[in-house]
Amino acid sequence: xxxxxxxxxxxxxxxxxxxxxxxxxxxxxxxxxxxxIFEFMExxxxxxxxxILRRMAEPDRVISFRVCWEDDNHNVRVQRxxxxxxxNAIGPYKGGIRFHPSVTESVLKFLAFEQTFKNSLTGxxxxxGKGGANFNPRGKSDAEVMRFCQSFMSELYRHIGPxxxxxxxxxxxxxxxxxxMFGQYKRLTNRWEGVLTxxxxxxxxxxxxxxxxxxxxxxxxxxxxxxxxxxxxGHTAVISGSGNVATHAAEKITQLGGKVLTMSxxxxxxxxxxxxxxxxxxxxxxxxxxxxGRISEYADEFSGATYHEGKRPWDxxxxxALPCATQNELNEDEAKSLVSxxxxxxxEGANMPTxxxxxxxxxxxxxxxxxxxxxxxxxxxxxxxxxxxxxxxISWNSERLGEMLxxxxxxxxxxxxxxxxxxxxxxxxxxxxxxxxFKKVADAMMAFGVV
Ligand code: NDP
Numbered sequence: 001x002x003x004x005x006x007x008x009x010x011x012x013x014x015x016x017x018x019x020x021x022x023x024x025x026x027x028x029x030x031x032x033x034x035x036x037i038f039e040f041m042e043x044x045x046x047x048x049x050x051x052i053l054r055r056m057a058e059p060d061r062v063i064s065f066r067v068c069w070e071d072d073n074h075n076v077r078v079q080r081x082x083x084x085x086x087x088n089a090i091g092p093y094k095g096g097i098r099f100h101p102s103v104t105e106s107v108l109k110f111l112a113f114e115q116t117f118k119n120s121l122t123g124x125x126x127x128x129g130k131g132g133a134n135f136n137p138r139g140k141s142d143a144e145v146m147r148f149c150q151s152f153m154s155e156l157y158r159h160i161g162p163x164x165x166x167x168x169x170x171x172x173x174x175x176x177x178x179x180x181m182f183g184q185y186k187r188l189t190n191r192w193e194g195v196l197t198x199x200x201x202x203x204x205x206x207x208x209x210x211x212x213x214x215x216x217x218x219x220x221x222x223x224x225x226x227x228x229x230x231x232x233x234g235h236t237a238v239i240s241g242s243g244n245v246a247t248h249a250a251e252k253i254t255q256l257g258g259k260v261l262t263m264s265x266x267x268x269x270x271x272x273x274x275x276x277x278x279x280x281x282x283x284x285x286x287x288x289x290x291x292x293g294r295i296s297e298y299a300d301e302f303s304g305a306t307y308h309e310g311k312r313p314w315d316x317x318x319x320x321a322l323p324c325a326t327q328n329e330l331n332e333d334e335a336k337s338l339v340s341x342x343x344x345x346x347x348e349g350a351n352m353p354t355x356x357x358x359x360x361x362x363x364x365x366x367x368x369x370x371x372x373x374x375x376x377x378x379x380x381x382x383x384x385x386x387x388x389x390x391x392x393x394i395s396w397n398s399e400r401l402g403e404m405l406x407x408x409x410x411x412x413x414x415x416x417x418x419x420x421x422x423x424x425x426x427x428x429x430x431x432x433x434x435x436x437x438f439k440k441v442a443d444a445m446m447a448f449g450v451v
Contacts, residue, residue, distance in 0.1 A: 006048045009038040016057055023106035025327060025352075029113050030057045032356060036434040040419075050450070052442045059086045059112060060093075062105065065155040067133055069147045071140075081152050083131035083159055083167075086112035089444040092163055093129030094119055094380060094387075096170030096198075099148075099177065101136045107327070108132055111170075111351055115380070117437030118373040121412050124384035129165055131156070137172045138292075149180035157185050162193045162391070168383050169198040171326065174244060174289065175210070179203075194390025197383035206386035207398035208405060209379075214248025214349055216378015216409050217322060217370075218256065221347035223413035224368040227427065230344065233257035236275075238318040238338075240264045241325030242295045245349040245376065247285050249322050250276055262313035264325060265295040269313040272298070272305040317341040324349030332357035339365045348372035359430065366426050374412050374433040381408045 007015070016030050034053060041047045067079040082105060085093045095115040098108070108130045116128025133152060137145055160167060169178055178198045185195055192204075199205035208215075222232050237253045239246050242263045250260045259275035263284060272280070280302060287293045299307035314321070314334035321343050323330050327350065330338075335358035338346070345368040348354065352372055354362070362369040382405060389395055396404075412433075420432025 025110040029110035084112035088127035091125035093165035094126040095130040098132035098170040099172035153184035208401040212382035213379030217349040218252035219409035235319035237320040246324035323353035335361035
């Protein structure tokens with residue numbers, strides 16, 4: 001193996017930027033990881049020589065395809081679909097499918113890159129991938145969503161499989177969409193196999209999968225607090241989003257004795273100073289998954305609550321913050337506002353919701369900050385357990401899976417502290433997650449030689 005010159009971080013990032021023009025989200029995600037990995041690799045020449053990070057930041061493949069469908073008025077509609085298969089060194093590609101108008105190749109490449117580290121952290125044998133389409137499910141009829149999902153799967157099916165690539169849900173893809181896609185896969189291949197996770201309970205889905213990401217983000221937060229001698233109980237929490245992750249995070253915070261003050265959607269946020277009860281959270285779940293309504297309706301339903309159009313919730317004073325909507329939804333100024341209002345811990349249910357500048361604010365103020373790749377890994381971990389159950393053709397009960405999720409999140413927290421604990425006891429969870437996630441994948445890649 002020829003020894004190449006060891007580039008520094010700046011040169012490495014200049015190369016990434018040049019090779020991925022305009023892909024700002026992807027470049028941002030690689031930059032965040034590369035900062036820590038370059039420090040870690042400083043005395044590890046073998047990783048440099050094998051160009052391991054460069055190889056991880058170059059997806060194994062990016063599949064892009066046309067998705068044609070007909071709307072209810074018989075207009076032909078054309079969308080673009082993708083599957084980014086980033087890295088399968090430690091297991092089949094695994095990662096969700098996102099349907100949202102903001103989906104681009106850059107967004108999916110960033111998510112697939114992050115997923116590689118996250119999946120490694122879970123300790124389960126899963127590689128990293130992500131997919132989606134620039135399709136907006138909002139305002140579409142069930143029949144339109146079904147036709148879109150079927151058309152999307154008509155191309156995707158040839159690229160996936162239970163030992164190749166196992167997609168799941170993400171923004172805009174919940175139980176309904178997984179059902180339509182699984183039905184189409186089965187019809188095209190004539191095979192029933194665990195090719196998707198997040199399935200319905202009736203056809204191979206796992207107990208606890210819908211709850212896993214939100215609950216897991218709260219367990220991660222609880223682990224961070226415990227590490228500093230604190231607890232969730234008695235603390236106020238500000239949550240963004242009102243989808244799968246946000247509602248389950250709110251549910252777990254409430255169960256543990258915390259008080260949830262806010263939820264949001266892309267229209268704005270609601271502030272409920274009385275805090276949310278299970279009844280109110282169930283009302284939001286129904287609003288979002290059955291009625292497909294807007295969060296603004298909460299303020300009409302529950303007295304004392306207010307709606308703030310076009311705003312995000314980060315100026316509301318709180319002890320705990322859980323961004324659970326989307327990427328880059330918490331910027332530097334908002335992070336400063338949270339810090340000056342006394343926030344103690346931040347746990348990311350969403351992927352990369354805090355900008356790089358925002359993360360720096362939390363680190364400088366020594367706030368406990370759990371990045372998405374560690375804090376929201378509970379979802380993919382239970383997806384991994386769904387794969388195990390499918391291949392064994394058994395189902396475990398929710399009690400057992402709940403315990404497994406708690407243990408998995410504790411294990412992830414431990415791995416982060418192993419590499420992220422600093423003098424004085426402050427834990428840099430970003431660094432811990434990046435290094436622990438990187439090491440396992442890197443060592444597997446080293447074993448394969450140059451491929
Ligand atoms: P959902 O589609 O169920 O909910 C998404 C929520 O975020 C909705 O309230 C949506 O509002 C809001 N949202 C979406 N885009 C924006 C935007 N541009 N600005 C403000 N709000 C926005 O998705 P999930 O809850 O599944 O996913 C949320 C986040 O968690 C994503 O970052 C996802 O990648 C991440 N994640 C999800 C996992 C899972 O298991 N589902 C696993 C790990 C991470 P609106 O209704 O207005 O669109």
